[in-house]
Amino acid sequence: MGDLIKEALSIGWPLLALLAGLLVYSQISISDAAAKKRATFKLSIGMLAAFILLIAIAHYETSFYGANRLLPVSLVLVTSMCFMLGIYFPNQAALLKIGGFMFLVAAGLSGYGNWLPQVEGGFPPKEEKIQFESMSAQQLADEGEKIIFGGIGQNKVQGAIGKGQCPLCHAFHKGMLGERAPNLDGLPERAAKERLVDPKYSQGKPLAREYAQKESFPGAGTAENGQEYIAESHSCPSCYVVAGYGVKGTNDKESPMPAIHKPPISLSLPELAAVDTWFYIREGRDAPTYEEIIKTYEKFIPEADRPKQLDDKAAGPPSALLADGTEPVDQIFSKAQCVACHTIPGIPGAVGTIGPKLEEGTNAPLRFKSPDYKGGATTTPDYIMESIVSPSAYVVKSFPDNTMPKVFGQKLSAGALKKIVDYLSQVKVGAPPPKIS
Ligand code: HEC
Numbered sequence: 001m002g003d004l005i006k007e008a009l010s011i012g013w014p015l016l017a018l019l020a021g022l023l024v025y026s027q028i029s030i031s032d033a034a035a036k037k038r039a040t041f042k043l044s045i046g047m048l049a050a051f052i053l054l055i056a057i058a059h060y061e062t063s064f065y066g067a068n069r070l071l072p073v074s075l076v077l078v079t080s081m082c083f084m085l086g087i088y089f090p091n092q093a094a095l096l097k098i099g100g101f102m103f104l105v106a107a108g109l110s111g112y113g114n115w116l117p118q119v120e121g122g123f124p125p126k127e128e129k130i131q132f133e134s135m136s137a138q139q140l141a142d143e144g145e146k147i148i149f150g151g152i153g154q155n156k157v158q159g160a161i162g163k164g165q166c167p168l169c170h171a172f173h174k175g176m177l178g179e180r181a182p183n184l185d186g187l188p189e190r191a192a193k194e195r196l197v198d199p200k201y202s203q204g205k206p207l208a209r210e211y212a213q214k215e216s217f218p219g220a221g222t223a224e225n226g227q228e229y230i231a232e233s234h235s236c237p238s239c240y241v242v243a244g245y246g247v248k249g250t251n252d253k254e255s256p257m258p259a260i261h262k263p264p265i266s267l268s269l270p271e272l273a274a275v276d277t278w279f280y281i282r283e284g285r286d287a288p289t290y291e292e293i294i295k296t297y298e299k300f301i302p303e304a305d306r307p308k309q310l311d312d313k314a315a316g317p318p319s320a321l322l323a324d325g326t327e328p329v330d331q332i333f334s335k336a337q338c339v340a341c342h343t344i345p346g347i348p349g350a351v352g353t354i355g356p357k358l359e360e361g362t363n364a365p366l367r368f369k370s371p372d373y374k375g376g377a378t379t380t381p382d383y384i385m386e387s388i389v390s391p392s393a394y395v396v397k398s399f400p401d402n403t404m405p406k407v408f409g410q411k412l413s414a415g416a417l418k419k420i421v422d423y424l425s426q427v428k429v430g431a432p433p434p435k436i437s
């Protein structure tokens with residue numbers, strides 16, 4: 001709010017000064033008490049209105065989430081102006097009120113149209129060049145929220161997920177379930193005050209570390225402040241593993257989290273800066289500057305490993321699929337992060353142990369024929385499909401419920417789901433894995 005006022009003043013001070021001058025002048029020059037009162041009233045309202053207008057102008061885009069709110073918000077502004085002008089020009093008051101009313105109706109209608117959920121395929125997403133480096137902290141944080149959750153204001157929506165894919169594993173708000181990965185609420189403070197001073201973090205002594213990786217790359221060293229810790233967590237998850245969250249059977253030496261600058265997630269440094277800025281801004285903290293954050297990533301990601309921001313576009317449309325089904329099945333498994341939680345015979349890198357080994361040609365019939373099975377499947381493909389789109393329909397014994405994400409029904413195309421089901425149906429205990437297609 002303080003910033004808003006400052007910015008409004010910075011563009012509008014001559015106007016406000018003029019009104020204030022008139023106010024003083026009217027006090028001195030008008031002798032009639034009633035007239036003086038009227039002039040004071042009008043000028044005060046004028047100042048207030050001018051001030052609100054200036055704030056609106058200064059923050060036109062960001063305050064109203066971009067182009068689709070511009071029309072209704074503009075109409076509301078014009079409406080209030082009409083009513084306000086009515087005070088100043090009493091002779092035209094009736095006309096102005098009618099005009100104002102018409103604008104109000106127009107604002108209502110266009111607002112209603114714009115607030116309705118946008119029909120997919122109605123308008124192609126705007127292909128604007130996103131210049132992260134010249135954004136305000138709030139704009140950068142908004143981009144970060146889009147990358148993590150797929151849209152602004154989506155951070156509390158269950159199942160919202162963007163190209164960063166973090167909500168597949170992480171919860172972001174106090175009290176929300178986060179069994180597969182630490183809850184990222186309060187991350188900036190925890191990074192500096194708890195993680196860095198943890199003896200196991202071995203600050204300043206990377207070679208003393210007992211994790212699968214000692215340094216992000218030889219010579220990178222360890223983090224010296226909270227932001228560096230965050231950058232290191234993102235680029236080298238196995239350099240330090242939060243206790244209790246390591247890959248099963250590795251004694252917390254290895255992290256199941258994918259390095260997020262590498263495929264399939266492949267966030268560029270500017271995108272990572274946006275994600276981090278969101279972590280601070282959403283808690284009302286001051287974020288480090290864009291340049292400062294980029295430096296922390298340069299410390300942990302060598303030049304050759306930095307993904308290019310290929311198309312200069314940010315997160316893409318909110319509904320973007322994790323995989324569209326044109327990819328070979330091994331890529332679908334890795335794009336959707338199945339590989340982080342499951343071991344899948346025949347799929348390189350699929351060595352996760354958070355969920356069961358997916359030998360569904362053998363397992364599926366055992367599941368849907370078991371007496372405690374309450375789901376609706378009667379064939380192997382049906383069972384696999386059900387496990388993917390509604391994981392809680394049947395929870396495999398000795399594995400936790402609510403751990404497998406429930407978003408795949410929306411986030412994988414029908415074609416991608418079919419390829420997964422075809423592949424997994426053919427995986428049998430003791431048989432060679434099926435061919436990848
Ligand atoms: C496949 C699951 C998975 C995905 C996807 C994932 N993470 Fe993680 N993340 C983990 C796990 C498990 C840990 C804890 C182990 C460790 O310290 O590496 C972790 C740790 C972290 C930490 C350190 C937390 C702390 O309290 O010290 C941060 C920060 C983090 N993740 C951010 C992210 C962001 C941002 C994304 C998305 C761009 C993301 N993660 C995607 C599983 C995941």
Ligand code: HEC
Nearest residue numbers: 336337338341354355356363387391394395396399403404
């Ligand atoms: C964050 C971890 C996680 C991710 C990511 C994940 N799963 Fe799972 N999955 C689990 C867990 C835990 C279970 C066991 C509990 C249950 O049945 O819900 C499971 C169960 C399953 C089952 C039932 C297995 C059986 O033998 O009955 C299938 C099939 C499955 N997952 C497929 C997938 C596919 C395909 C993907 C990627 C599109 C995926 N999972 C992503 C954690 C995960």
